[in-house]
Structures are given as C-alpha cells and as structure tokens.
Amino acid sequence: MSAQLPKQRWNPVYTVIGLPDGSHYWPFSRLFDNNIDRLKCAFSVACCLICGYTAYALLGYSVYNWFxxxxxxxSFQGLVLVMVTYLQHKDVDIEVYEPEEWQFVRGQTQTIDRKYGFGLDTLMHHITDGAV
Structure with missing residues (x-):
C-alpha cells in the first residue's frame, strides 16, 4: 500500500468553487439538502462577506493589502488546521472502521494527540495536544 498525500482542501478557492463535492458558499450546492442548511449557509456567507469587506476597508481599500x-x-491558518487534523487522524496504531461500524465516539477514540514543542501547542490553543 503506497502512502498518499492528503488532498489540499484547505484553500478558500476549493471551498468557493467546490470541486468535487460542492461549494461551501453556495446555498444551492449539493452539500445542502434542506432549507435549514441552505439558510445557515446563506447566513454564514453573509458573515464571511462582512468580515472580508471590513478587512478590505480597514486596509485602505487596497486589493494588494487585502490579499x-x-x-x-x-490560507496559512487553513493549511495549519488541515495539517494538525491530518496528523491527529493518521498513525500506524489507529483502527479504521467500515462505514457500518463507524460512530462518532469510535472515531474520536482513534485520535492521536501530538506535542510539537517550541511553544506551538500553546500558540495553537492546545488543539494539537488536547483534542482527546
């Protein structure tokens, strides 16, 4: 069995375009199958747009500064979260459950806390070494 690299789905471009499983920002995406979820998506998108515009305004209406x-x-913060999550769920001792056996509690018991040192655990509010 060859090792595979994780899919790079942390980038906001992926969540907006939504290939292959649907946009996280479009309420009528295939990710949302009922009106409650669509409404939550629309509200979340409005909040994201307000935050992005506020940052744009605070940075002098400069696209360069905003970027x-x-x-x-x-994007960097998203990458760090994906790396931490990937490392917490990948280890030789972790059991992999078939879909009919899997439950949230079982999945949570198969999480590995890792200590990164150099103050990184504290800097990341202990999501690296305190998930379990």
Missing amino acids: KYYYIPL
Missing part, C-alpha cells in the same frame, strides 16, 4: 494581510494569513 497580503487577510487572504494569505487566512
């Missing part, structure tokens, strides 16, 4: 001080750090 440099808002989009790039947002």
Whole structure:
C-alpha cells in the first residue's frame, strides 16, 4: 500500500468553487439538502462577506493589502488546521472502521494527540495536544 498525500482542501478557492463535492458558499450546492442548511449557509456567507469587506476597508481599500494581510494569513491558518487534523487522524496504531461500524465516539477514540514543542501547542490553543 503506497502512502498518499492528503488532498489540499484547505484553500478558500476549493471551498468557493467546490470541486468535487460542492461549494461551501453556495446555498444551492449539493452539500445542502434542506432549507435549514441552505439558510445557515446563506447566513454564514453573509458573515464571511462582512468580515472580508471590513478587512478590505480597514486596509485602505487596497486589493494588494487585502490579499497580503487577510487572504494569505487566512490560507496559512487553513493549511495549519488541515495539517494538525491530518496528523491527529493518521498513525500506524489507529483502527479504521467500515462505514457500518463507524460512530462518532469510535472515531474520536482513534485520535492521536501530538506535542510539537517550541511553544506551538500553546500558540495553537492546545488543539494539537488536547483534542482527546
């Protein structure tokens, strides 16, 4: 069995375009199958747009500054979260359950906390070493 790299689905471009499973920002995407979820999506999108516009305004209405001080750090933060989540759920000792056996509690018991040191655990509010 060959090792596979994780799919890079942390980037906001993926969540907006939504390939292959649907946009996270479009209420009529195939991810949302009822009106309650569509309404929650629309509200979330409105909040994201307000945050993005507020950052744009605070940065002097400069696309360059918005990209440099808002989009790039947002993308980096997403990458870090994906790396931490990937490492918490990948280990030789973790059991993999078939879909009919899997439950949330079983999945949570198959999480590995890792200590990164150098103050990174504290900097990341202990999501790296305190998930379990």
